[in-house]
Amino acid sequence: DAGVIQSPRHEVTEMGQEVTLRCKPISGHNSLFWYRQTMMRGLELLIYFNNNVPIDDSGMPEDRFSAKMPNASFSTLKIQPSEPRDSAVYFCASSLRGNYGYTFGSGTRLTVV
Amino acid sequence: KQEVTQIPAALSVPEGENLVLNCSFTDSAIYNLQWFRQDPGKGLTSLLLIQSSQREQTSGRLNASLDKSSGRSTLYIAASQPGDSATYLCAVYVVGYSTLTFGKGTMLLVSP
Numbered sequence: 001d002a003g004v005i006q007s008p009r010h011e012v013t014e015m016g017q018e019v020t021l022r023c024k025p026i027s028g029h030n031s032l033f034w035y036r037q038t039m040m041r042g043l044e045l046l047i048y049f050n051n052n053v054p055i056d057d058s059g060m061p062e063d064r065f066s067a068k069m070p071n072a073s074f075s076t077l078k079i080q081p082s083e084p085r086d087s088a089v090y091f092c093a094s095s096l097r098g099n100y101g102y103t104f105g106s107g108t109r110l111t112v113v
Numbered sequence: 114k115q116e117v118t119q120i121p122a123a124l125s126v127p128e129g130e131n132l133v134l135n136c137s138f139t140d141s142a143i144y145n146l147q148w149f150r151q152d153p154g155k156g157l158t159s160l161l162l163i164q165s166s167q168r169e170q171t172s173g174r175l176n177a178s179l180d181k182s183s184g185r186s187t188l189y190i191a192a193s194q195p196g197d198s199a200t201y202l203c204a205v206y207v208v209g210y211s212t213l214t215f216g217k218g219t220m221l222l223v224s225p
Contacts, residue, residue, distance in 0.1 A: 004156075042215055042216070042217035042218065043215040045212050091156060091157070093156075093157075101159070102147070102157075102159060104157040106154075106156045109154075
């Protein structure tokens, strides 16, 4: 298995533009997580899906952020409109069970100028 | 709300030293505690997972311990090598929460 695959690896965009981050979890994993990592706040959970259903989105900063999981092999995190304070590394992770055996993707480094 | 603290934030040691990284958490009602490694520009790699009923786990030169009652865990690295240089993160899975809560990590540099 190729692991959790995220794209793009790097994204530079102008303030106000829409940004879409993509994630392909490991086949057979039923839980998917989106995290954001910054120097100030460390790793923060944004949203958690179980069997493609959003379970906990309390970490999503505001309405500008949205996430979808249309099927078991694909998820997106969208920011519209983007702001400079959204600059961070965004990680996707999947697990076979919610509390065990996390596998992280390599992350998307987002820079909003 | 669960808080996870890692001390020290950064550590620099010469090759060959044994070292200990510390993790503390505020809520002892945990399912498990996990240690991860993060290399610069990369994702997180799981190193060790300790279930709440366990006291320690070992993998090669790594040994992680868990004391639930005091809310503490340590990661012991024996005979450190330059290849161990990375950021080490501690995370706990708490009863009633959806997912892991992470500390901010300890950045380790092992010099030859």
